């Protein structure tokens with residue numbers, strides 16, 4: 325049997341209730357297995373041809389929105405004493421999640437089954453659907 329040790333758990337978040345619940349599960353698992361979390365958000369990509377000063381202006385705005393989005397997760401993890409590190413990406417979220425899982429050698433991805441868009445009727449959001457199919461490690465989706 326393969327030994328399952330969750331040394332590094334990737335937690336991609338989008339500000340949704342489902343990803344807050346995923347953070348509770350991922351944090352609990354990290355504490356139980358003596359591992360750590362990698363908190364990840366992927367924000368919109370700004371086209372390179374947009375030029376200055378607009379590029380910098382948009383980048384500053386996206387960075388501050390991302391800081392605000394991540395703040396409640398940070399607070400929760402800090403309060404619970406869960407060790408974590410943070411990554412911010414700016415591409416296709418599913419692709420970014422799979423890339424980070426691969427490059428940083430994560431043992432598990434824990435994410436919401438749905439996200440901020442919360443389209444009714446779908447079993448999975450498009451990001452969790454793609455990650456479940458493409459991630460290099462096991463994926464746990466949280467309702």
Ligand SMILES: Nc1ncnc2c1ncn2[C@@H]1O[C@H](COP(=O)(O)OP(=O)(O)OP(=O)(O)O)[C@@H](O)[C@H]1O
Nearest residue numbers: 336337366435436438439440441442449450451452
């Ligand atoms: N931009 C993102 N950065 C990091 N993680 C994300 C991002 N978007 C979604 N996720 C993760 O994926 C989970 C599922 O969200 P997903 O986007 O698949 O569903 P949705 O928003 O309901 O539907 P969709 O976006 O496909 O219309 C979220 O709970 C979160 O864990």
Ligand SMILES: [Mg+2]
Nearest residue numbers: 439440441449
């Ligand atoms: Mg979404």
